[in-house]
Amino acid sequence: RKEVEQDPGPFNVPEGATVAFNCTYSNSASQSFFWYRQDCRKEPKLLMSVYSSGNEDGRFTAQLNRASQYISLLIRDSKLSDSATYLCVVNVGNSGGYQKVTFGTGTKLQVIP
Amino acid sequence: NAGVTQTPKFRILKIGQSMTLQCTQDMNHNYMYWYRQDPGMGLKLIYYSVGAGITDKGEVPNGYNVSRSTTEDFPLRLELAAPSQTSVYFCASSYWGSNQPQHFGDGTRLSIL
Numbered sequence: 626r627k628e629v630e631q632d633p634g635p636f637n638v639p640e641g642a643t644v645a646f647n648c649t650y651s652n653s654a655s656q657s658f659f660w661y662r663q664d665c666r667k668e669p670k671l672l673m674s675v676y677s678s679g680n681e682d683g684r685f686t687a688q689l690n691r692a693s694q695y696i697s698l699l700i701r702d703s704k705l706s707d708s709a710t711y712l713c714v715v716n717v718g719n720s721g722g723y724q725k726v727t728f729g730t731g732t733k734l735q736v737i738p
Numbered sequence: 739n740a741g742v743t744q745t746p747k748f749r750i751l752k753i754g755q756s757m758t759l760q761c762t763q764d765m766n767h768n769y770m771y772w773y774r775q776d777p778g779m780g781l782k783l784i785y786y787s788v789g790a791g792i793t794d795k796g797e798v799p800n801g802y803n804v805s806r807s808t809t810e811d812f813p814l815r816l817e818l819a820a821p822s823q824t825s826v827y828f829c830a831s832s833y834w835g836s837n838q839p840q841h842f843g844d845g846t847r848l849s850i851l
Binding site: 656 | 769838845
């Protein structure tokens, strides 16, 4: 089983739609989680951290389910500018501060006019 | 704020040539990383460093070398360029601690012909 798994998509959704992505992780010791956005031929950019209680940033909501070992990203009222690949990132840290960072391969979103 | 700066942005090499990809960050981050991303694929970790003088191999280190003589700089060296090393290379950095996200440079696009 891969350490971090995402549905590659593409997810083709009309403008204004709500879309959700899931990301599963295999290491139960994983400590922190992030969603990144990557535009075509650009660098990944941090979209949001994922907190245990769930968190929201405008139209974006991230949630963590430790029992089932997955995180999710919900995008409401999709805009054309949301078209991108969304990367799930999982950090496993230890008491020494070392962090093993694993990126998912990404889910591609295409928002259609 | 400069953040993570990579040079050059584009480069074409001939097979067997050598070059160094430069990466510098001005955020006083302890951790630095080199990734490669092939077209349509996810990020693959080449090397990483947890501080000056300390480096370690990632998932795909063969054909590359790194050094970390200062906190700010983390150059990646290709000694004998091969066509399989044609890729986009991203440098990233982060603070110490598993809850710290990575910040990326805007990449170096390398073609080996």
